[in-house]
Amino acid sequence: MKSPDSSGEQEIYSEFLEQEKVSNDGMELYFTFGIIADVQYADKADSYNFTRTRKRYYRQSLHLLQSAIEEWNKEAKVPSFVLQLGDVIDGINVQLQASDVSLQRVLNEVGKSKAAFHHVWGNHEFYNFSRNYLTSSQLNSKHLEDQQDSVSKTRHKCVSDDSDSEEYYAYHFCPFESFRFLMVDCYDLSIIGRKPSSKKYQDSMKILKEKNPNTDLNSPEGLLENQFVQFNGGFSKEQLEWVNGVLTFSDENHEKVVIFGHLPIHPDSTDTVCLAWNYAEMLSLLQSHTCAVCYIAGHDHDGGYCLDSHGIHHITLQGIIETPSGRHAFGTVQVYEGSMILKGRGSVSNRVMHYRKQ
Numbered sequence: 293m294k295s296p297d298s299s300g301e302q303e304i305y306s307e308f309l310e311q312e313k314v315s316n317d318g319m320e321l322y323f324t325f326g327i328i329a330d331v332q333y334a335d336k337a338d339s340y341n342f343t344r345t346r347k348r349y350y351r352q353s354l355h356l357l358q359s360a361i362e363e364w365n366k367e368a369k370v371p372s373f374v375l376q377l378g379d380v381i382d383g384i385n386v387q388l389q390a391s392d393v394s395l396q397r398v399l400n401e402v403g404k405s406k407a408a409f410h411h412v413w414g415n416h417e418f419y420n421f422s423r424n425y426l427t428s429s430q431l432n433s434k435h436l437e438d439q440q441d442s443v444s445k446t447r448h449k450c451v452s453d454d455s456d457s458e459e460y461y462a463y464h465f466c467p468f469e470s471f472r473f474l475m476v477d478c479y480d481l482s483i484i485g486r487k488p489s490s491k492k493y494q495d496s497m498k499i500l501k502e503k504n505p506n507t508d509l510n511s512p513e514g515l516l517e518n519q520f521v522q523f524n525g526g527f528s529k530e531q532l533e534w535v536n537g538v539l540t541f542s543d544e545n546h547e548k549v550v551i552f553g554h555l556p557i558h559p560d561s562t563d564t565v566c567l568a569w570n571y572a573e574m575l576s577l578l579q580s581h582t583c584a585v586c587y588i589a590g591h592d593h594d595g596g597y598c599l600d601s602h603g604i605h606h607i608t609l610q611g612i613i614e615t616p617s618g619r620h621a622f623g624t625v626q627v628y629e630g631s632m633i634l635k636g637r638g639s640v641s642n643r644v645m646h647y648r649k650q
């Protein structure tokens with residue numbers, strides 16, 4: 293893929309800043325980070341989705357990941373890290389018996405990045421791999437969490453080397469003074485990725501069947517709350533309590549927190565069929581902590597955005613897998629004292645995001 297002409301790009305970007313009536317004169321750029329979602333790579337011919345409305349470009353997705361990394365590596369300020377928002381290889385790899393080889397191809401590309409990748413686990417990770425496998429794989433980026441500060445020492449049942457089947461995969465890190473990034477596990481409650489013998493599987497099946505009477509639990513047909521489908525999941529009480537603890541620490545320490553996970557949590561930022569089961573609980577938790585400034589998700593390939601009633605920005609990033617040849621879908625976020633600026637590529641829009649009042 294051709295990289296954009298940098299002077300032309302700068303011109304467009306300056307125009308954009310002018311249009312938004314934001315001047316970056318005198319604003320100190322603290323750090324930047326990359327965002328990319330739903331690569332869903334497979335070594336397979338392009339084909340349509342289940343409803344035959346959207347084409348998926350399985351092989352090209354690897355090249356788009358590659359070119360995104362090349363562009364990040366060339367940026368004047370190389371991103372401090374990249375958020376890979378989940379579904380990095382497609383579930384079709386199971387049928388192709390190519391889960392390991394496809395993951396390795398993706399990881400070979402990731403290995404060329406100057407910036408460390410934080411890997412979120414989405415439904416397609418769980419179609420391909422068990423939680424135990426993921427925990428010991430290179431898709432477990434928990435080693436990048438903060439080891440130093442006191443909030444990290446708060447005990448929680450998070451995924452670790454001696455993982456048991458009830459743990460969740462979530463952690464946080466502080467890349468710059470007063471800024472924290474918090475990964476949440478949207479498939480903590482789920483019937484994919486959990487062993488059928490586990491309590492969380494059984495509890496999740498009960499919730500799903502109560503909300504979804506369809507024979508095919510992946511079908512949202514006729515549902516009042518159409519997020520209750522098998523390809524979504526939710527947050528356990530213990531994870532919500534742990535998030536509450538981290539955000540309380542951040543409130544007290546006047547930090548700004550960006551939360552990220554695979555599933556969107558605001559109905560105005562996505563097609564509601566892509567929401568986390570108990571999105572409302574996570575949403576009200578974030579709204580009750582003034583440190584929470586932004587939530588970033590993938591999963592809905594069309595993408596979306598909203599600014600909620602409490603001033604939290606909700607970004608649902610467009611999926612690489614449905615991005616046709618000649619287009620792209622990733623972004624770099626520049627972080628300043630008073631705002632973050634999303635510099636989108638291809639179908640991802642540029643956006644200025646001021647922080648909510650603390």
Ligand SMILES: [Zn+2]
Pocket residue numbers: 379414415416554590591592
């Ligand atoms: Zn997904």
